[in-house]
Amino acid sequence: MKKRKLTLTQILVGIVGVIIAILFTLPMLWFVFAPFNSSVSLSVAIPERFTLENFVVAFSSEVAMRGLLVNSVIIGGGTMVGTAIIAAMAAYGISRGNLPGRQIFTTVLILFSSVVTGTASMIPIFLLIFSLGLIDTHLGVILVMIGGLLPAAIFIVIDFVDGVPRSYEEAAMISGAGPLTLFRDITFPLIRPGLMVVGIWALVNAWGSFLTPFILLRDPLKVPASVAFYVFYDPEGTPNIKLVAAYAVLYTIPVVLLYLLVNWRYGFSFFGGIKR
Amino acid sequence: MTLILENVHKAFGAVKAVNGFNLSVADGEFIALLGPSGCGKTTTLRIIAGLETLDEGRVVIAGKDVTELPPRDRDIAMVFQDYALYPHMSITDNIGYPLKVRGVSKADRDSRVAAVAGNLQIGNLLERRPSQLSGGQQQRVAVARAVVHHAQVFLFDEPLSNLDAKLRLEARAFLKHLQREVGITSIYVTHDQAEAMALADRIVVMQSGEIMQVGSPLEIYRRPANTFVASFIGNPPMNLLQCTVDTGQSIIQFAEELAIIRLPENSHNTIMNVKPHEQVTLGIRPEYISIRAEPSATTIPGKLYVIQNLGGEILVIARFGEQLLSIRMFQEETPELPEQVWLDLDFDHVFFYGANGQLLQ
Numbered sequence: 001m002k003k004r005k006l007t008l009t010q011i012l013v014g015i016v017g018v019i020i021a022i023l024f025t026l027p028m029l030w031f032v033f034a035p036f037n038s039s040v041s042l043s044v045a046i047p048e049r050f051t052l053e054n055f056v057v058a059f060s061s062e063v064a065m066r067g068l069l070v071n072s073v074i075i076g077g078g079t080m081v082g083t084a085i086i087a088a089m090a091a092y093g094i095s096r097g098n099l100p101g102r103q104i105f106t107t108v109l110i111l112f113s114s115v116v117t118g119t120a121s122m123i124p125i126f127l128l129i130f131s132l133g134l135i136d137t138h139l140g141v142i143l144v145m146i147g148g149l150l151p152a153a154i155f156i157v158i159d160f161v162d163g164v165p166r167s168y169e170e171a172a173m174i175s176g177a178g179p180l181t182l183f184r185d186i187t188f189p190l191i192r193p194g195l196m197v198v199g200i201w202a203l204v205n206a207w208g209s210f211l212t213p214f215i216l217l218r219d220p221l222k223v224p225a226s227v228a229f230y231v232f233y234d235p236e237g238t239p240n241i242k243l244v245a246a247y248a249v250l251y252t253i254p255v256v257l258l259y260l261l262v263n264w265r266y267g268f269s270f271f272g273g274i275k276r
Numbered sequence: 277m278t279l280i281l282e283n284v285h286k287a288f289g290a291v292k293a294v295n296g297f298n299l300s301v302a303d304g305e306f307i308a309l310l311g312p313s314g315c316g317k318t319t320t321l322r323i324i325a326g327l328e329t330l331d332e333g334r335v336v337i338a339g340k341d342v343t344e345l346p347p348r349d350r351d352i353a354m355v356f357q358d359y360a361l362y363p364h365m366s367i368t369d370n371i372g373y374p375l376k377v378r379g380v381s382k383a384d385r386d387s388r389v390a391a392v393a394g395n396l397q398i399g400n401l402l403e404r405r406p407s408q409l410s411g412g413q414q415q416r417v418a419v420a421r422a423v424v425h426h427a428q429v430f431l432f433d434e435p436l437s438n439l440d441a442k443l444r445l446e447a448r449a450f451l452k453h454l455q456r457e458v459g460i461t462s463i464y465v466t467h468d469q470a471e472a473m474a475l476a477d478r479i480v481v482m483q484s485g486e487i488m489q490v491g492s493p494l495e496i497y498r499r500p501a502n503t504f505v506a507s508f509i510g511n512p513p514m515n516l517l518q519c520t521v522d523t524g525q526s527i528i529q530f531a532e533e534l535a536i537i538r539l540p541e542n543s544h545n546t547i548m549n550v551k552p553h554e555q556v557t558l559g560i561r562p563e564y565i566s567i568r569a570e571p572s573a574t575t576i577p578g579k580l581y582v583i584q585n586l587g588g589e590i591l592v593i594a595r596f597g598e599q600l601l602s603i604r605m606f607q608e609e610t611p612e613l614p615e616q617v618w619l620d621l622d623f624d625h626v627f628f629y630g631a632n633g634q635l636l637q
């Protein structure tokens with residue numbers, strides 16, 4: 001192979017690239033090292049004295065632990081399951097129903113997704129949930145999260161349902177399968193990668209959402225981890241960096257683990273279409 | 277079970293896929309649907325299966341009107357033209373699926389799947405997924421999935437089109453044997469006339485969504501009811517020649533070229549139904565034309581075009597005016613023929629079709 005000479009521009013582009021990469025990596029490094037450091041500052045440093053004490057203290061806060069282990073799990077799991085199930089049913093109907101004007105409909109779906117849970121709609125949402133009597137309940141939070149995620153979720157899943165040839169379902173129908181059997185045996189397994197994507201994406205969104213649970217929940221023992229961070233701030237609003245850092249690690253781990261698990265077990269796919 | 281299609285109509289937009297289809301199938305009968313691509317064969321099967329709604333008409337299975345019933349309540353098995361194997365299931369699960377839905381136990385299922393798979397020579401593929409099979413293997417899996425459960429009606433949409441000649445014969449024999457043994461009413465779509473002839477009790481020839489002729493294989497071959505069937509059935513199909521007939525003097529005058537035939541005394545009856553000087557079409561099968569060196573009263577002139585030795589029989593193509601005529605000779609040796617030949621038509625086997633294409637009888 002002929003050796004290629006690097007031009008000056010290529011070298012410059014490389015250098016700029018490295019600088020940008022470092023800028024993005026630094027916070028991650030801080031995030032990895034800080035919780036184990038007994039004297040944390042905002043600068044990145046490899047801990048001189050390694051310690052787990054930050055975690056012990058973080059664990060001792062009831063609000064923080066309930067938030068992480070109970071409330072976030074309920075809200076995240078509920079949103080994940082609810083979004084996936086409703087998106088599957090809606091996408092199936094839209095894909096198979098041959099709606100007239102389907103293209104426009106799906107485009108409008110996408111537009112709506114950014115509106116529903118946006119800051120601007122918080123007051124109507126609050127009033128709606130209030131009049132439903134769901135203030136300070138997990139169900140209220142879950143419903144609002146699902147509502148916000150559904151449009152985009154449906155949009156994604158439609159593509160997967162479109163990718164399942166009708167003749168698979170027809171073959172099953174002739175074999176004697178009713179609508180539910182058919183969905184369980186044929187359609188669901190074939191669109192599962194899409195539902196995985198949507199489910200995990202919904203979970204990550206619910207897990208990380210702050211505004212919705214912050215506004216809809218009152219009881220500190222009901223707030224999810226994303227809101228529970230506030231217990232590590234003193235009344236003046238200054239964070240206890242050590243504890244925030246430790247809690248942040250705990251907060252991240254479940255989502256990463258779930259992602260890895262699902263990816264290993266089923267695999268993700270971001271568009272429809274079936275290997276035959 | 278008996279199957280009746282009554283005045284069935286189905287259109288896709290402007291395309292009349294099935295147009296006034298009437299057919300009554302006896303219990304245990306084997307029907308072949310034959311016709312050019314796009315004539316509505318698949319649509320007819322899908323209507324029987326309940327996968328298409330009708331614009332008009334009725335479908336009756338075993339005396340019961342099933343027109344409004346969903347597919348699963350019709351107890352039907354079907355081989356799809358594109359196989360439609362479930363990509364996420366093993367071959368065993370694919371074939372066993374109709375049994376699973378009907379609640380057959382796993383052990384029972386496996387033994388029946390193994391038996392059918394053995395008959396279709398795919399027994400060694402049961403662990404695989406459909407994507408790991410060749411086209412012909414997938415097709416046999418599709419057939420196995422259809423016949424593993426003995427439904428009331430079998431629908432086959434070109435089930436053997438992808439198999440090589442030998443496998444095809446074996447699979448054909450298996451299907452025929454199974455169908456005879458179990459006595460299941462079957463509708464079989466094929467492009468292969470030989471297959472239709474070999475398998476079917478009756479053949480239905482279709483064109484543009486309409487039935488052109490229904491009859492036993494021999495009837496269809498011997499007495500095509502119209503020029504469409506005549507030009508579709510047979511390999512090569514029947515020769516068709518435009519002509520007019522002078523019934524009084526028993527003279528046939530061809531449009532193609534100046535040629536006149538004076539009919540022999542004893543065969544006048546074949547032209548009895550032809551009106552004098554009406555434009556008609558004369559039809560004759562390749563095996564009823566013989567080649568002579570000298571002209572006679574029943575010959576027309578031909579120019580030798582090509583000779584093909586098909587092994588066991590010879591196919592001679594000769595030019596008559598602008599038209600090519602096929603002549604079949606049953607002999608092994610390729611004959612030496614002069615450039616100019618005389619084609620002798622056997623008037624015991626000549627048909628006349630009217631201007632509307634229908635057989636004059």
Ligand SMILES: Nc1ncnc2c1ncn2[C@@H]1O[C@H](COP(=O)(O)OP(=O)(O)OP(=O)(O)O)[C@@H](O)[C@H]1O
Pocket residue numbers: 288291292293311312313314315316317318319320357
């Ligand atoms: N879903 C559909 N939408 C519109 N037109 C259709 C549809 N299905 C079939 N057709 C049309 O109806 C006619 C009959 O189609 P069909 O599939 O029954 O033909 P076929 O006889 O099975 O042909 P082939 O031998 O090529 O399989 C064709 O002209 C086809 O284009």
Ligand SMILES: [Mg+2]
Pocket residue numbers: 317318319357433
């Ligand atoms: Mg077809």
